[in-house]
Amino acid sequence: MVPQSPSEWPLHYLRWAKIRQRGAIDLATSGVKACALSDLxxxxxxxxxxxxxxxxxxxxxxxxxxxxxxxxxxxxxxxxxxxxxxxxxxxxxxxxxxxxxxxxxxxxxxxxxxxxxxxxxxxxxxxxxxxxxxxxxxxxxxxxxxxxxxxxxxxxxxxxxxxxxxxxxxxxxxxxxxxxxxxxxxxxxxxxxxxxxxxxxxxxxxxxxxxxxxxxxxxxxxxxxxxxxxxxxxxxxxxxxxxxxxxxxxxxxxxxxxxxxLDQLRERSRRLLAANMEIFQQWMHGQERLEWVEPSGGTVGFPRFRDLADSEPFIERLLSQQGISLVPGKFFDLPAHFRCGLGGDTAALVRGLDGLGQALRGC
Ligand SMILES: Cc1ncc(COP(=O)(O)O)c(C=O)c1O
CATH class of the missing domain: 3.40.640.10 (Type I PLP-dependent aspartate aminotransferase-like (Major domain))
Structure with a gap:
């Protein structure tokens, strides 16, 4: 068997994640806000x-x-x-x-x-x-x-x-x-x-x-x-x-x-993720165009559009018009969904969800 060369592969998530254009509000990441060396x-x-x-x-x-x-x-x-x-x-x-x-x-x-x-x-x-x-x-x-x-x-x-x-x-x-x-x-x-x-x-x-x-x-x-x-x-x-x-x-x-x-680092992450998750949950309550299965853990939310089969054109517009980045669901085989990172700065998340809410209402 001769392995295909990477250049023949379809665009996959990690390559996209590296070459994508990043919005000023980047909700496309899945990690928790970086620690400083001094935290150690x-x-x-x-x-x-x-x-x-x-x-x-x-x-x-x-x-x-x-x-x-x-x-x-x-x-x-x-x-x-x-x-x-x-x-x-x-x-x-x-x-x-x-x-x-x-x-x-x-x-x-x-x-x-x-x-x-x-x-x-x-x-x-x-x-x-x-x-x-x-x-x-x-x-x-x-x-x-x-x-x-x-x-x-x-x-x-x-x-x-x-x-x-x-x-x-x-x-x-x-x-x-x-x-x-x-x-x-x-x-x-x-x-x-x-x-x-x-x-x-x-x-x-x-x-x-x-x-x-x-x-x-x-x-x-x-x-x-x-x-x-x-x-x-x-x-x-x-x-x-x-x-x-x-x-x-x-x-x-x-x-x-x-x-x-680890206990100390974990507490830092818990505080951040718990606060961000609550904000996201509240925000989801008001979104008529979206539905989701609430996550039991982790660092992301993965809502689905009720009225779009593919979230990508919407996400591209959101990036070009409002500078907000999300991950299109197609990278996880579910194009009607999008992934929103919840491990980042809380103020940025709030601004991002405001912008996303406006885009969803078509304003
Ligand atoms: C399920 C899963 N495994 C592994 C990784 C990569 O982990 P690491 O950065 O430790 O290589 C990711 C990153 O998004 C992931 O979602």
Whole structure:
């Protein structure tokens, strides 16, 4: 199989996110407002350029394992959740293997297995089901050729959270055919009440991926990881050997400092996201042209137009006439929706929603 060159790919979300024109009010991002370096209050010994990191920076692996109640060897460090997902796909898939992936979903979770020559099957998370999963549909789609079932929890882009019973049912069916279940949990720490524990703590066949990028305002650190059953973690670490060689020492050292301060950083994010979510909820109440499933967690809202099949022309006009950016739903396979980021500056969100409300009323 000869992989397609990236220039032949259709415009995908991440490329768009990098080259898009940004409005003065940018509601198209999915992370929380950036932290300053001073928020980490570094001591001299907290940071070095070089150091031992052949198999991952051990203090970071220990800190993540402690948080999850897992063994240190179950953690593989990676470049963000993106890098973590790539390592899992690379370690587990060969051409022709079947991968079941949620739809709507986050583009790279489809693009990487496609690039590796896997056969992609999608299962639906629909508005009518509050963007939950139909476990019957997934169980029916699992075959002896299935190698991986892929989910996000909370779901990107809707923020829906999966009940642990559904995960267990999917895990049981996957295990019966020797498949694994990859749960991308990059938004999991953005659930403030009744936060489920990581899927990896359910044991085989679950693999979790996450990072400090989205919820904590530490996007630039690119500090991510995989949590997997011990034997699989070994294979994933071998994938890390050929993708990344050795991990970045400064990033992983700063990751340790951030995890030490995680409760404090989390409280900062909770305050911001809770205030912004309330503003967005109130605003949605008054919008006759829109409907949505309220997210249980995460950093975005994902409303749907009642009267437009494709939000993109509206969003382009909003950007050119009012300087407000949103993400068209087409990047998540649902063109009638749009994604609005809720992790940024509250005053900017209020101004953005004012402008968006006017545009929706046609003024
Ligand atoms: C579901 C999901 N996984 C992974 C990522 C990327 O995470 P990271 O920045 O840690 O690579 C995103 C970013 O939007 C995402 O939505």
């Amino acid at each position: 209050a570094l001591a001299g010994e907290d940071l070095a350029i070089n150091g031992p990191n052949d198999e991952g920076y051990v203090p970071l692996m220990e800190a993540i394992a402690n948080r999850y109640g897992l063994r240190t060897g179950q953690i593989v460090t990676a470049t963000g959740t993106s890098g973590a997902n790539f390592l899992v796909f690379g370690a587990l898939l060969k051409p022709g293997d079947e991968v079941l992936i949620e739809q709507p979903g986050y583009g790279p979770l489809v693009a990487v297995p496609q690039y590796l020559g896997a056969t992609i099957k999608r299962f639906q998370r629909s508005f009518e089901r509050q963007f939950g999963v139909d476990t019957g549909e997934i169980l029916n789609a699992i075959t002896p050729r299935t190698k991986l079932v892929v989910l996000t929890n909370p779901h990107n882009p809707t923020g829906a959270v999966l009940p642990v019973e559904a995960l267990r049912e999917i895990g049981g069916a996957a295990a019966r055919v020797g498949a694994s279940v990859l749960v991308d949990e990059v938004y999991l720490d953005g659930i403030w009440r009744d936060r489920p524990s990581t899927a990896a703590s359910l044991g085989a066949p679950f693999i979790s991926t996450s990072s400090l990028t989205k919820i904590y305002g530490l996007a630039g650190l690119r500090c991510g990881w995989v949590a997997a059953p011990l034997e699989l973690a070994g294979r994933i670490r071998e994938m890390h050997d050929i993708v990344d060689g050795t991990g970045p020492v400064p990033t992983e050292m700063l990751g340790v400092v951030a995890i030490r301060k």
